[in-house]
Amino acid sequence: MKKLILTAAILGLSAGVAAAQTVRMGTEGAYPPYNFIDDNGEVAGFERELGDKLCEMESLDCTWVTNDWDSIIPNLLSGNYDTIMAGMSITAEREKTIDFTQAYYPPAASSYMAMDPGADLKGGVIAAQTGTIQAAHVAETGATLAEYATLDDTIAAVKNGEADAVFADKDALKPFAGQDNMEFVGDDVQLGKGIGIGLRKSDTELKDKFNDGISKLKADGTLNELLKKYFGDDALTFKN
Amino acid sequence: MFESCSDPSALHGLGWLLCYLTTGKQIMFYGSFGIVLILLAVTAPVALIFGFGGALAARSSAAPLRFLGRGYIAMVRGVPDIIFFLFVPIAMDQGLEYLKSRAVCPDPGPAWTGNEFHVCASAKIPLGTAPQFYHEAYGFALAVVAFSIVYGAFAANVLFGAMQAVPRAQLETAEAYGMTRAQVNRRVLIPQMWAYAIPGLSNLWMILIKATPLLFLLGIEDIVYWARELGATKSSIYAYPHPDWRLYYFLVLLVFYLVMTKLSEIVLARINRRLAFGQATAAGEALRKADA
Numbered sequence: 001m002k003k004l005i006l007t008a009a010i011l012g013l014s015a016g017v018a019a020a021q022t023v024r025m026g027t028e029g030a031y032p033p034y035n036f037i038d039d040n041g042e043v044a045g046f047e048r049e050l051g052d053k054l055c056e057m058e059s060l061d062c063t064w065v066t067n068d069w070d071s072i073i074p075n076l077l078s079g080n081y082d083t084i085m086a087g088m089s090i091t092a093e094r095e096k097t098i099d100f101t102q103a104y105y106p107p108a109a110s111s112y113m114a115m116d117p118g119a120d121l122k123g124g125v126i127a128a129q130t131g132t133i134q135a136a137h138v139a140e141t142g143a144t145l146a147e148y149a150t151l152d153d154t155i156a157a158v159k160n161g162e163a164d165a166v167f168a169d170k171d172a173l174k175p176f177a178g179q180d181n182m183e184f185v186g187d188d189v190q191l192g193k194g195i196g197i198g199l200r201k202s203d204t205e206l207k208d209k210f211n212d213g214i215s216k217l218k219a220d221g222t223l224n225e226l227l228k229k230y231f232g233d234d235a236l237t238f239k240n
Numbered sequence: 241m242f243e244s245c246s247d248p249s250a251l252h253g254l255g256w257l258l259c260y261l262t263t264g265k266q267i268m269f270y271g272s273f274g275i276v277l278i279l280l281a282v283t284a285p286v287a288l289i290f291g292f293g294g295a296l297a298a299r300s301s302a303a304p305l306r307f308l309g310r311g312y313i314a315m316v317r318g319v320p321d322i323i324f325f326l327f328v329p330i331a332m333d334q335g336l337e338y339l340k341s342r343a344v345c346p347d348p349g350p351a352w353t354g355n356e357f358h359v360c361a362s363a364k365i366p367l368g369t370a371p372q373f374y375h376e377a378y379g380f381a382l383a384v385v386a387f388s389i390v391y392g393a394f395a396a397n398v399l400f401g402a403m404q405a406v407p408r409a410q411l412e413t414a415e416a417y418g419m420t421r422a423q424v425n426r427r428v429l430i431p432q433m434w435a436y437a438i439p440g441l442s443n444l445w446m447i448l449i450k451a452t453p454l455l456f457l458l459g460i461e462d463i464v465y466w467a468r469e470l471g472a473t474k475s476s477i478y479a480y481p482h483p484d485w486r487l488y489y490f491l492v493l494l495v496f497y498l499v500m501t502k503l504s505e506i507v508l509a510r511i512n513r514r515l516a517f518g519q520a521t522a523a524g525e526a527l528r529k530a531d532a
Contacts, residue, residue: 022369030469032477037469039479040264063372067459078334078357079364097355152472156484175475179483200356
């Protein structure tokens, strides 16, 4: 019996699907509406729908896995999954370690959100998620940077008074506007070169496939429709 | 799950809560308690076997075996658990994939190139094409190994001490009857040592229960992961929006662990009593007096 189970397990582990190439899509699952775990426990959101569409177009067999934001790049490099689609902005810093496809989300606005409209954005304590372009920006403005592991933690920090304001991607902050007197303050800031799919530098073939798919979706307007579906009618879109 | 839950936005009060508590995500949270119990059920006996082997090796008369046993106890006990938990799964995963790549890849090449760890697709464990379940089971298995090695070393130390505590006269008497060393071990030493080992092992069991949230650290979707995920503020994009409820979710975990440790205390007290029976220890003496 034991042998039977073992054999079955080994067969299961080594049985490959011959036809479609399998791609493991890594995401954070805690950054709505880009990616989040829905009420059925499945990865959902803009990136899930876009990713599935790309996989279908390029006949890839995709499975979604979640990973903490902190270790999302190291675990891509050690091969736990093959792509990162997690609202990750393309930056020069990240391009040193991984490759990106072309942007599937245009360079987006980042905003401050606070409970007090007069919050000091230049000298106060600003919460941001660790390792994001927003955190890097806060550090440059001269404000005191308070880093948190997830977006939720940054919001919680403002609500309980640990930080004066949170600085994050504007679209990710939108759902929180109006809750507990939270509102946008100050001007929007443009950061990064847009959001792309992160891949290992050695996976050039996969990168070409995704680039090809994104180009097609941009050309026929599907991508812009998707952006409007998830980010509202005034969402940033690609101009053809 | 229920018919009435199809439109969450129309629900309120108890109906809403009932539907909320039966979403697929909540069910996964309930299921993750099973993961903790499985971890305990697998790790405890495996660690005990490791400990038993380690203790016997540390007492062995063959020098290499003795060094191995003592080295194992000293090394694992001297390294912080968390570092070990972070190190072992990564090292094992990459080590196994490296070895497999040497065997199955047509042209292996160096595995560690630049900042990447890269082996050919057929050397991945589990294969990239395998269902997600195998990936999760594999990650869990690596975690069990890490837990077993660490707790095995602690158990080895406890059992080693317990074996030393068995009165020398007992063993000498057995030797006087002409028993071999193996027979002395099997017939006298091991049956008697449990009474001395059980307080230390009980303690270890409690520490093991409390160490299970380390699974979260290894990226396994355990109760801590789901409590944090479910408790976090849910905006209107979710079917069941709610404010920050992490406090309540962690409170549930707190109660869970208290119940687990309390139940363990009751069971361990019984085992302790059973094993003390007829032993030449203070507990055994107390039992003897109570009966008289």
